[in-house]
Amino acid sequence: MTDPLAHVRELFDLADDVVYLDGNSLGAPPRAVAERLDDVVRRQWGRRLIRSWSEGWWEAPQRVGDRIGRLVGAAPGQVVVGDSTSVNLFKALVGAVRGTDRSEIVVDAGTFPTDGYIAGSAAELTGLSLRPADPDDLRLDERTAVVLLNHVDYRTGRLLDMAGLTERAHEVGAKVVWDLCHSVGVLPIELDALGVDLAVGCTYKFLNGGPGSPAFLYVPSAAQPGFRQPLTGWTGHREPFAMAAEYTPDAGIGRARAGTPDILSMLALDAALDVWDGVELADVRAKGLALTARFMELVRDLPGIEVITPADGRRGHQVSLRHPEAARLMAELIAGGVIGDHRPPDVLRFGFAPLYNTFDEAERAAKALEELL
Amino acid sequence: MTDPLAHVRELFDLADDVVYLDGNSLGAPPRAVAERLDDVVRRQWGRRLIRSWSEGWWEAPQRVGDRIGRLVGAAPGQVVVGDSTSVNLFKALVGAVRGTDRSEIVVDAGTFPTDGYIAGSAAELTGLSLRPADPDDLRLDERTAVVLLNHVDYRTGRLLDMAGLTERAHEVGAKVVWDLCHSVGVLPIELDALGVDLAVGCTYKFLNGGPGSPAFLYVPSAAQPGFRQPLTGWTGHREPFAMAAEYTPDAGIGRARAGTPDILSMLALDAALDVWDGVELADVRAKGLALTARFMELVRDLPGIEVITPADGRRGHQVSLRHPEAARLMAELIAGGVIGDHRPPDVLRFGFAPLYNTFDEAERAAKALEELL
Structure with missing residues (x-):
């Protein structure tokens, strides 16, 4: 060809x-990464020092998130970059089941281990049970609060049917969290169009962000007001610099942020995403x-x-x-x-x-x- | 002088x-940071590619942790680097109160906000209450599971008495978590000698690790076997590459790890720590x-x-x-x-x-x- x-x-x-x-x-x-990082360290950090926080650093998690949004079919304001995939899975799952009267979290039995481990911890802390299931035979019902699925299986490379499985979850009133680690940058993904509830993914595989580069979390706009994630760090606050005693989450995707964003890795990823321009x-x-x-x-x-x-x-x-x-x-x-x-x-x-x-x-x-x- | x-x-x-x-x-x-990062990107990542994970990257969280350990009076094998301070506070607090029959988490009322926010979330998820208190009048008793204190107050710059307050917590059988963000790299700290239960700190202030550089978590050796932190990502597993279905935590400080470590920022911090040699x-x-x-x-x-x-x-x-x-x-x-x-x-x-x-x-x-x- x-x-x-x-x-x-x-x-x-x-x-x-x-x-x-x-x-x-x-x-x-x-x-582009090596050159960009050199600029970030020598000029942005070295010359602008603390001032760089108000010259682009603070907004980077959402700005870079929007660039990834374009690759996963998410309109702006719904993807935030930061933390690891594991940490974002925890935010997503706890956020998904908070306040539910349902009793179980379902996870792909052949999942990448971290998904199962984190789902187990989220289940334990929220008092739900965890049920591993074959994606071909999920047996979801009104007990299912959320199902966590890998879009592409890390071991076999198999691609799951995101549209069909999302619909199946929604038919029984369950939410679905998609792990896009092995599919982002691989094929067109349509999170908004398919009505996906939550999604996470890593950026160091097909997005070339670098070893352990920060992961991302997708929360659709309509779900944001009700999304209460457990890692209520100061940068997710509505007014982080007011240093208020009470935690009031940001009105939008900012509430999915936790601690101070890791700028060197974030901007390395930002540079790495340039290869997608025009692709x-x-x-x-x-x-x-x-x-x-x-x-x-x-x-x-x-x-x-x-x-x-x-x-x-x-x-x-x-x-x-x-x-x-x-x-x-x-x-x-x-x-x-x-x-x-x-x-x-x-x-x-x-x-x-x-x-x-x-x-x-x-x-x-x-x-x-x-x-x- | x-x-x-x-x-x-x-x-x-x-x-x-x-x-x-x-x-x-x-x-x-x-x-040293700019030069080191250039080597990490161009040679370690660019030339060695995936092989670098077994040529020093995988162990970096503990190796760099030990370097910080020297600055906080922690013998090797008790400090791990990764994630943000907020995320590590969550690990520390949930890990500290798991299985307790006590009913409250106490936090410095004038704390840096993220500590209070995270403590609130940890309390909510574990069913405890959160009580803000003046460090001069903590009123700890047998209801107190853990007290979270800032070693140096971010607003006033006041230094708390780590020895005295740790002892006061221990007198009533409570644990203490110290936030060292504003004291690490400032003064000699003796975590081991004072019998501190858990500590967290950031590395981008007086340790000069760079904007949002990864934070650290201290868990003393004796407490490690009983430390069950909630962010059970795959890198905290005893055998991460066995890809086992069940989560079995690492025997040592490795269990405090969560997701894939962020290598660019981790090794920038590693380079930054060189300035402490001989100091x-x-x-x-x-x-x-x-x-x-x-x-x-x-x-x-x-x-x-x-x-x-x-x-x-x-x-x-x-x-x-x-x-x-x-x-x-x-x-x-x-x-x-x-x-x-x-x-x-x-x-x-x-x-x-x-x-x-x-x-x-x-x-x-x-x-x-x-x-x-």
């Missing part, structure tokens, strides 16, 4: 001697499906390999292969310059980031695996 | 045309008391000025002045190159960071204020 994104790779600082297929774990650095998510999606299809086609029949990522369109941009010696194989691939990762016990993961990965790389990676087998 | 810290100022990137007295809000940048906190304290004493002496009798920071040794390294036109005065001081800050309604704050502030600066600032009055 002709690649409408071929020019975007130049915006990344990637060595040519590696095939980097772990952008689903840690995205590669956009070139259409439909192009990203088309190329991602093509890259993963090409790779799957090449490795499908290799000895001992089982492809566990769906071959139809119900996948993200990650291909997961099962092999009994997955750990050894990945170590050898990495030693040879093909970088994916291994998830115990027996899964090899290869992430394809359409902004910088090429079809040639998909072929080189498949070839390297073939030679090891 | 001769200044044993005079050479340390050279380690900071500070312009000579400003008198920067707001290090109690945002410390000035150590020169004795006793020298920092002596110079800080002398700087603040000199400034107070010069401004004490200015018209309309009331010094609200204690004149005896019971203060941090901040001088707070009350004046009916505090907001206007501070704006004019800043316009003239003397940077402090204003806390509503009528408080002017001047922070003295002994690592980089000089006696000449104390005099220039006093002179500037005098000319305005």
Whole structure:
């Protein structure tokens, strides 16, 4: 295929001697980040000092949030950046169930562990029970307060049907929290249009924000007045600098903020998001499906390999292969310059980031695996 | 006095045309930070990519924590860096009261607001009541589960007696959580020796970690096995990469971790901490008391000025002045190159960071204020 994104790779600082297929774990650095951070440290912090807080820093969580909003189908004023995904999951879940007369939180049984762990803690503190369930058989009913689902499964790369599952939750009066960690930057997402209740996501995978860059939380405008999240730090206050004794949450998405925002990481992420300017998510999606299809086609029949990522369109941009010696194989691939990762016990993961990965790389990676087998 | 810290100022990137007295809000940048961040982005992230997680990133929260431990009298393995102060307060307070049969959380009535807000949320979620109290009249008894105190008051600069108040809490069987935001890097602190139960602090004031740099949480070794904090993110798991369905906390301080650590900010802080190498906190304290004493002496009798920071040794390294036109005065001081800050309604704050502030600066600032009055 002709690649409408071929020019975007130049915006990344990637060595040519590696095939980097772990952008689903840690995205590669956009070139703009190092330069921007240098300006943030030397000029904004060093020369403007405390004054920078009123020259753009304070509003950064919402401003950068709006940039992510564009990638997830959220109109401005509904996404805030800050804290980790785990912390935002806690805000979302406790906020979702506060005051409910329902009794259970349902979580995808195969979820990324942190979602289950945090859901367990949120359930314990709010007096609800936690029920892990298969996304194909959620059995939601009027006992269900909220269901937490991963849009793309971290292990298999499977994509869930956000529209259908959101509707199913709403049919029984339950809320749904979507974890977008493995789908933001992968495919068009329509949070507003689908009436999603809450969503969280990380920014260090396909958004290339850097190691441990701050996560985001989506709360739709209509739900904001009733959203009472538990991490009532001062920056979520309606008038943070009034230093009032009583906590009065911000009227809007600001109430999802907790402590002082981490500016260095926030502005590194801001710089990293520049690579999305002029990029259409439909192009990203088309190329991602093509890259993963090409790779799957090449490795499908290799000895001992089982492809566990769906071959139809119900996948993200990650291909997961099962092999009994997955750990050894990945170590050898990495030693040879093909970088994916291994998830115990027996899964090899290869992430394809359409902004910088090429079809040639998909072929080189498949070839390297073939030679090891 | 001769200044044993005079050479340390050279380690900071500070312009000579400003008198920067707001290090109690945002410390000035150590020169090492910009260079280190450049290496982290270009080499560690850009060249080593995902491999850096096993080349020092993963352990950074505890490694940097131990460096802060040295500044607060904590033996290794008891301090972890990550998240904001607000988030760590929530971990500390919920962890402190879990399973208690006591009924109240007590908080310093004049506390920095976030402490009170978070304490209110922790109380609500755990079913306890919150009682604000004057630190001079805490009235602790067998109903008190935990008391949360600010070591140095953000508004007045007053220093509380950590030894005496910790002992008072322990006499009635209550725990104490110390907020060290305005005292870490200011004076020698002896958490281990005083038997403090839990402590939190920020790193962007006198530790110069950068805007919104990650905070820290201290949990003494003996208390770690029983410390169940509510933000059970995957990185606090005993075996995070086993991706187990059940949450089993790390045996040690690692259980205080939540989500993926923010590496750019963490390693900026790590670089910033280099300025403490070879520095004795006793020298920092002596110079800080002398700087603040000199400034107070010069401004004490200015018209309309009331010094609200204690004149005896019971203060941090901040001088707070009350004046009916505090907001206007501070704006004019800043316009003239003397940077402090204003806390509503009528408080002017001047922070003295002994690592980089000089006696000449104390005099220039006093002179500037005098000319305005």
